[in-house]
Amino acid sequence: MFDTFFHKSTIPAETKIAMLIMDGLGGLPAEPGGKTELETAFTPNMDALAARSELGLTMPVGPGITSGSGPGHLAIFGYDPLQYEIGRGALEALGIDFEMGADDVAARGNFCTIDENGILTDRRAGRLSTEESKKLVEQLRTIKIDGVEIFVEPVKEHRFAFIMRTPGLAEDLSESDPLKTGVATMPVKALTPEAQKAALITNEFIEKARILLKGQHPANMIMLRGFARFPKVPTYSEIFKLHPAAIAVNGMYRGVARLVGMDILPVDGATLADEFTTLEKYWEKYDFFYIHFKKTDTYGESGDFAGKVKAIEEFDALIPRLMQLQPDVVVIGGDHSSPAILHSHSWHPVPILLYSKYTRSNGLAQFGEQACSQGSLGVIPAKYVMPLALANAGRVAKYGA
Amino acid sequence: MFDTFFHKSTIPAETKIAMLIMDGLGGLPAEPGGKTELETAFTPNMDALAARSELGLTMPVGPGITSGSGPGHLAIFGYDPLQYEIGRGALEALGIDFEMGADDVAARGNFCTIDENGILTDRRAGRLSTEESKKLVEQLRTIKIDGVEIFVEPVKEHRFAFIMRTPGLAEDLSESDPLKTGVATMPVKALTPEAQKAALITNEFIEKARILLKGQHPANMIMLRGFARFPKVPTYSEIFKLHPAAIAVNGMYRGVARLVGMDILPVDGATLADEFTTLEKYWEKYDFFYIHFKKTDTYGESGDFAGKVKAIEEFDALIPRLMQLQPDVVVIGGDHSSPAILHSHSWHPVPILLYSKYTRSNGLAQFGEQACSQGSLGVIPAKYVMPLALANAGRVAKYGA
Numbered sequence: 001m002f003d004t005f006f007h008k009s010t011i012p013a014e015t016k017i018a019m020l021i022m023d024g025l026g027g028l029p030a031e032p033g034g035k036t037e038l039e040t041a042f043t044p045n046m047d048a049l050a051a052r053s054e055l056g057l058t059m060p061v062g063p064g065i066t067s068g069s070g071p072g073h074l075a076i077f078g079y080d081p082l083q084y085e086i087g088r089g090a091l092e093a094l095g096i097d098f099e100m101g102a103d104d105v106a107a108r109g110n111f112c113t114i115d116e117n118g119i120l121t122d123r124r125a126g127r128l129s130t131e132e133s134k135k136l137v138e139q140l141r142t143i144k145i146d147g148v149e150i151f152v153e154p155v156k157e158h159r160f161a162f163i164m165r166t167p168g169l170a171e172d173l174s175e176s177d178p179l180k181t182g183v184a185t186m187p188v189k190a191l192t193p194e195a196q197k198a199a200l201i202t203n204e205f206i207e208k209a210r211i212l213l214k215g216q217h218p219a220n221m222i223m224l225r226g227f228a229r230f231p232k233v234p235t236y237s238e239i240f241k242l243h244p245a246a247i248a249v250n251g252m253y254r255g256v257a258r259l260v261g262m263d264i265l266p267v268d269g270a271t272l273a274d275e276f277t278t279l280e281k282y283w284e285k286y287d288f289f290y291i292h293f294k295k296t297d298t299y300g301e302s303g304d305f306a307g308k309v310k311a312i313e314e315f316d317a318l319i320p321r322l323m324q325l326q327p328d329v330v331v332i333g334g335d336h337s338s339p340a341i342l343h344s345h346s347w348h349p350v351p352i353l354l355y356s357k358y359t360r361s362n363g364l365a366q367f368g369e370q371a372c373s374q375g376s377l378g379v380i381p382a383k384y385v386m387p388l389a390l391a392n393a394g395r396v397a398k399y400g401a
Numbered sequence: 402m403f404d405t406f407f408h409k410s411t412i413p414a415e416t417k418i419a420m421l422i423m424d425g426l427g428g429l430p431a432e433p434g435g436k437t438e439l440e441t442a443f444t445p446n447m448d449a450l451a452a453r454s455e456l457g458l459t460m461p462v463g464p465g466i467t468s469g470s471g472p473g474h475l476a477i478f479g480y481d482p483l484q485y486e487i488g489r490g491a492l493e494a495l496g497i498d499f500e501m502g503a504d505d506v507a508a509r510g511n512f513c514t515i516d517e518n519g520i521l522t523d524r525r526a527g528r529l530s531t532e533e534s535k536k537l538v539e540q541l542r543t544i545k546i547d548g549v550e551i552f553v554e555p556v557k558e559h560r561f562a563f564i565m566r567t568p569g570l571a572e573d574l575s576e577s578d579p580l581k582t583g584v585a586t587m588p589v590k591a592l593t594p595e596a597q598k599a600a601l602i603t604n605e606f607i608e609k610a611r612i613l614l615k616g617q618h619p620a621n622m623i624m625l626r627g628f629a630r631f632p633k634v635p636t637y638s639e640i641f642k643l644h645p646a647a648i649a650v651n652g653m654y655r656g657v658a659r660l661v662g663m664d665i666l667p668v669d670g671a672t673l674a675d676e677f678t679t680l681e682k683y684w685e686k687y688d689f690f691y692i693h694f695k696k697t698d699t700y701g702e703s704g705d706f707a708g709k710v711k712a713i714e715e716f717d718a719l720i721p722r723l724m725q726l727q728p729d730v731v732v733i734g735g736d737h738s739s740p741a742i743l744h745s746h747s748w749h750p751v752p753i754l755l756y757s758k759y760t761r762s763n764g765l766a767q768f769g770e771q772a773c774s775q776g777s778l779g780v781i782p783a784k785y786v787m788p789l790a791l792a793n794a795g796r797v798a799k800y801g802a
Contacts, residue, residue, distance in 0.1 A: 002463045005483055009466065052433050358740075360749065360770050361434055376750075376774035380464065387465030391748040398746060399462050400469030400482070401492050 007239040015328035015393040024297030024338025026350040039368035041312035045319035051365035056377025057349035066347045072335030073256045078386030087228020092161040094255025100230040105169045108226040109160040111219035124158045125219035143208045170194035175225035235261025247275045248292035300338025329393045330355040356392035408640040416729035416794040425698030425739025427751040440769035442713035446720035452766035457778025458750035467748045473736030474657045479787030488629020493562045495656025501631040506570045509627040510561040512620035525559040526620035544609045571595035576626035636662025649693035701739025730794045731756040757793035
């Protein structure tokens with residue numbers, strides 16, 4: 001109810017908002033009572049900004065929920081991540097920069113190994129290399145099905161993305177992967193009458209793939225799962241009256257940004273400094289910028305505490321380039337936590353910093369988990385960051401008299 | 402869901418609650434890193450009380466939303482302001498102390514100027530004086546419509562309130578104000594079949610007003626908009642088992658208090674000290690008192706930082722008179738923020754202080770935005786203040802065994 005009401009309350013303005021997302025920002029101390037990655041990092045620029053900002057902690061999905069990057073991003077972008085679910089297949093397509101259309105149904109594909117009786121013996125075909133996998137994908141691309149456009153795109157190792165495009169598809173399909181060896185792979189079943197057409201196409205594709213791959217080894221079969229359409233999400237221009245742009249190097253983040261209607265800006269290079277160069281170049285053309293920084297999550301997930309600290313310091317060093325552009329509102333936060341000691345995403349709320357001329361500074365000259373837990377924003381659902389950013393940008397109408 | 406449950410949980414008791422509302426209380430520092438109006442003010446009495454209270458911040462409507470006084474009051478009174486909307490016309494009637502009945506539909510009226518072809522040339526009839534306007538209202542009062550009671554009440558300058566009273570009215574009417582000059586004023590249209598009767602009456606009134614005002618200048622026509630019924634709000638006695646009274650000088654606040662079923666107490670004079678005299682006089686007769694202080698908002702909206710500081714100090718000086726009455730629960734807060742530097746209402750959460758014998762004091766001997774952001778209440782929806790006040794007053798039953 002609040003979300004719908006809020007969307008009706010937004011108004012256009014000339015102000016600019018910059019949202020900087022350090023992927024997997026939130027962390028944990030390496031030992032009890034110690035400092036987190038963010039607290040350990042030397043971050044003079046963000047600390048100075050924190051002294052002029054409101055701090056808090058964001059919950060991407062809800063208390064205790066460890067969020068993936070998809071829902072984590074949707075949330076910090078201002079959406080309820082439980083309302084807009086990005087299915088596995090759509091996520092796989094997003095991740096390789098595949099532009100899904102409204103008619104498309106995507107699935108995650110696996111090469112696998114079956115024996116002469118069709119019994120699954122290796123669900124990942126010996127985790128074949130990305131190189132080998134790419135060659136097999138070329139073979140799969142020769143498969144034709146009447147009246148349907150089929151796309152097969154290589155992902156990593158034994159994985160690929162499968163997308164079918166034709167009107168009248170639905171995503172309610174059972175999976176062909178039995179999730180264990182020693183049994184046969186399964187044909188796909190339509191779970192609703194609307195999905196019949198998609199089921200027929202999928203099974204025809206799987207059967208043709210089986211014939212095509214027969215006699216090869218170890219990848220002599222495929223499995224498909226996570227059938228999904230691209231979720232219909234109201235765009236930033238519709239609900240926030242913004243003209244938004246995204247600056248991200250990795251496909252999946254560009255994909256989620258495209259989902260909410262952001263223009264994807266080209267980045268010449270792959271570093272954060274390169275992303276800032278793009279920011280500077282396009283600063284006049286948009287009023288909302290999303291800048292994504294992947295390294296924090298990569299180090300968090302690989303358990304590299306020091307690496308994550310260094311990544312945060314690299315990020316901090318670039319903040320002066322942002323502030324020189326004189327943004328009206330700055331948001332610095334994350335899509336979820338990825339504490340190095342957990343080697344994975346986690347449920348911990350994520351530090352958030354909100355800067356504008358109209359924030360009540362917290363007198364806390366440090367950007368870190370501890371300081372943020374004392375901040376005036378409190379512990380809030382991540383989806384409320386955008387309402388606050390828009391208010392600080394003078395982009396929300398008054399309610400009632 | 403919680404609201405309904407809570408309403409069933411309230412029980413009567415002998416305790417007394419005083420809720421003091423400083424209109425537009427929340428503020429911002431005059432310069433970054435400085436103190437807000439409330440933090441600047443010398444408030445020894447509230448600071449001493451703060452040391453024995455729980456502090457926090459309230460969001461009237463939701464994150465990022467700038468609330469009007471109507472919804473802001475409904476929220477601090479314990480209602481969801483998105484569930485109970487007070488339409489423009491009803492608000493206009495509230496503001497002039499007009500007692501709307503269940504059958505009434507009210508609208509905001511404007512005197513305006515049209516040319517000989519009926520084309521609108523001035524939407525405010527030269528912003529005619531309140532005195533002139535009052536005389537014209539007397540003329541409008543001579544208009545009779547069969548079977549309908551019509552009320553026309555002067556407001557300020559070119560504005561008046563129009564209320565029709567008869568069974569079978571609905572508020573779903575289009576507006577007669579085109580909101581721009583150079584076009585004709587419009588007849589009102591029923592937007593639902595139920596509103597047909599109200600549309601007929603309204604158009605007959607407008608036509609009779611046109612004939613009556615013909616040849617006068619500059620006010621030779623009227624426009625009506627913001628048609629609204631009085632929202633049906635469950636009363637304090639129904640949902641909170643309270644016998645409540647309101648002490649307010651301005652009409653609109655008395656109106657919102659009447660809406661929730663408070664008795665409106667007479668105030669001999671217009672100062673806060675006069676309001677406290679009323680409080681002392683009626684202390685034995687009620688168990689809930691709402692005391693409204695307007696000046697803080699007036700100074701905030703006019704951008705007078707020092708004036709708002711002084712108003713808060715005037716308020717603070719009266720606190721000992723309240724405490725001598727030995728209230729069981731004291732709430733001191735605001736309906737919304739009105740930072741002087743913004744010259745307007747704002748979205749910032751509002752300081753709240755909750756005192757009773759049973760609060761966990763925060764050890765924060767200051768009532769201000771910064772201290773409140775550290776308070777144990779956290780940042781909460783304003784509608785949760787009443788549940789907390791009632792609990793502290795021993796007026797909420799235990800749930801489950």
